Amino acid sequence: MAEQSFHRPDSVEEAVRALAAGGEDARALGGGATLVALLNAGLVEASALVSLAGIEELARSRREPDGSVRIGAMRRHRDTASDANLRDGQAVIAAAAAQIANVPVRNMGTIGGSVAFADPAADYPPALVAAQARIEIAGDGVRREVAAQDFFRGWYETALEANEIVTAIVVPPAPAGSRGIYRKLCRVAGDFAIASIALNLTRDANSVTWVRCAVGGCAGAPVRIEQAEALLSGGPLDAERLDAAGELIVAALDPVDDVRASAAYRRRVVPRLLRQALEAAGT
Amino acid sequence: MSRSIAVDLHVNGRLRELRVAPHATLLSVLRDQLSLCGAKRGCNQGVCGACTVLLDGDPVRACLSLAANCEQSEITTVEGLAHDGTLAPVQQALIAANAVQCGFCTSGVVLSAHALLARNPTPTVAEVREALSGNLCRCSGYRKIVDAVVGVAGRGS
Numbered sequence: 001m002a003e004q005s006f007h008r009p010d011s012v013e014e015a016v017r018a019l020a021a022g023g024e025d026a027r028a029l030g031g032g033a034t035l036v037a038l039l040n041a042g043l044v045e046a047s048a049l050v051s052l053a054g055i056e057e058l059a060r061s062r063r064e065p066d067g068s069v070r071i072g073a074m075r076r077h078r079d080t081a082s083d084a085n086l087r088d089g090q091a092v093i094a095a096a097a098a099q100i101a102n103v104p105v106r107n108m109g110t111i112g113g114s115v116a117f118a119d120p121a122a123d124y125p126p127a128l129v130a131a132q133a134r135i136e137i138a139g140d141g142v143r144r145e146v147a148a149q150d151f152f153r154g155w156y157e158t159a160l161e162a163n164e165i166v167t168a169i170v171v172p173p174a175p176a177g178s179r180g181i182y183r184k185l186c187r188v189a190g191d192f193a194i195a196s197i198a199l200n201l202t203r204d205a206n207s208v209t210w211v212r213c214a215v216g217g218c219a220g221a222p223v224r225i226e227q228a229e230a231l232l233s234g235g236p237l238d239a240e241r242l243d244a245a246g247e248l249i250v251a252a253l254d255p256v257d258d259v260r261a262s263a264a265y266r267r268r269v270v271p272r273l274l275r276q277a278l279e280a281a282g283t
Numbered sequence: 284m285s286r287s288i289a290v291d292l293h294v295n296g297r298l299r300e301l302r303v304a305p306h307a308t309l310l311s312v313l314r315d316q317l318s319l320c321g322a323k324r325g326c327n328q329g330v331c332g333a334c335t336v337l338l339d340g341d342p343v344r345a346c347l348s349l350a351a352n353c354e355q356s357e358i359t360t361v362e363g364l365a366h367d368g369t370l371a372p373v374q375q376a377l378i379a380a381n382a383v384q385c386g387f388c389t390s391g392v393v394l395s396a397h398a399l400l401a402r403n404p405t406p407t408v409a410e411v412r413e414a415l416s417g418n419l420c421r422c423s424g425y426r427k428i429v430d431a432v433v434g435v436a437g438r439g440s
Binding site for chain 2: 041
């Protein structure tokens with residue numbers, strides 16, 4: 001086994017340097033809820049562990065004057081679940097955070113860690129896509145932002161390059177009066193999703209007037225279908241319109257048979273989850 | 284072998300100056316170096332809850348925490364709950380309700396429930412179930428556990 005080391009830098013720049021100096025098996029450590037479980041199981045090796053827990057700027061959530069919210073990568077799920085900065089449709093992210101695992105894991109796990117691991121059945125990815133969030137990344141001398149939709153590339157694959165870390169999630173303001181809804185189907189409370197739906201929408205009496213919709217757990221990355229969104233917000237929301245939107249979404253899924261459910265089951269339940277989520281939004 | 288590192292942990296009100304492996308989990312340090320075996324090694328994956336301890340009063344998974352990352356926090360294990368030989372109210376309630384079967388999950392249950400009651404002294408059944416949803420009891424003795432925790436509020440403690 002390679003020599004192990006532990007680092008707890010005070011700044012993002014130091015963290016990036018420590019990762020680069022640590023070699024190929026160096027890993028950034030968020031709350032530990034994922035990485036330490038993988039280390040315990042022998043599924044990953046780490047020579048250097050670079051804890052991000054000592055970097056103050058990563059622990060904060062801040063609402064900007066334009067209504068966007070910057071959630072530091074080390075914010076715990078517990079704090080994001082009750083983050084009063086997330087308003088209107090932005091609250092889809094808080095709703096997703098509240099449904100992650102259980103109390104002790106929400107006390108440990110961080111949004112940056114979850115996003116960087118990119119489990120396709122995790123709760124944040126579809127919520128971040130529906131909220132049109134951007135992922136802020138720091139590397140050697142650079143900070144860049146990638147739209148959540150482009151960040152999640154496939155099964156556990158992201159836009160992160162070597163020696164880069166997620167530093168924040170930037171959530172743009174949602175339309176006035178919009179709502180954020182997150183619904184997931186799982187075997188038992190606290191499990192990863194069989195399938196999940198994140199909505200960020202505005203509505204009037206009979207119709208959805210604007211919507212962003214993403215499905216989790218049914219492909220390598222969140223599935224967002226713009227034609228389905230256009231259909232859902234294109235007129236009175238009757239059964240026919242809902243069915244047609246559901247079909248468009250199901251056609252774009254790439255689900256697998258796994259321990260939680262079959263691919264066929266996932267295709268069947270997604271339109272129902274969509275309907276339930278829309279009902280929860282009062283449509 | 285990797286060189287050990289110096290770590291100062293505050294455990295159950297005592298400062299413990301230790302040398303630990305760089306990647307040692309809090310669970311392994313508590314059990315193997317401090318002989319505090321109340322926290323159990325169950326799944327070692329953060330799922331079962333048998334290793335639950337309190338960090339600054341909040342329940343966390345000791346198996347997913349690195350000891351080297353816990354220097355800033357006050358760590359409480361089940362061994363630290365009793366005061367002068369008197370068990371905490373939730374411990375007394377679990378005993379009174381016969382809510383312990385094999386006992387493997389019990390220390391985690393005690394700490395999750397203790398943290399809940401510290402924040403919310405009169406929880407509902409639903410709130411107790413939510414707070415304990417990360418503590419698996421393979422004897423499936425949940426009913427008595429939940430009854431006992433809800434009952435703490437009624438014991439005037």
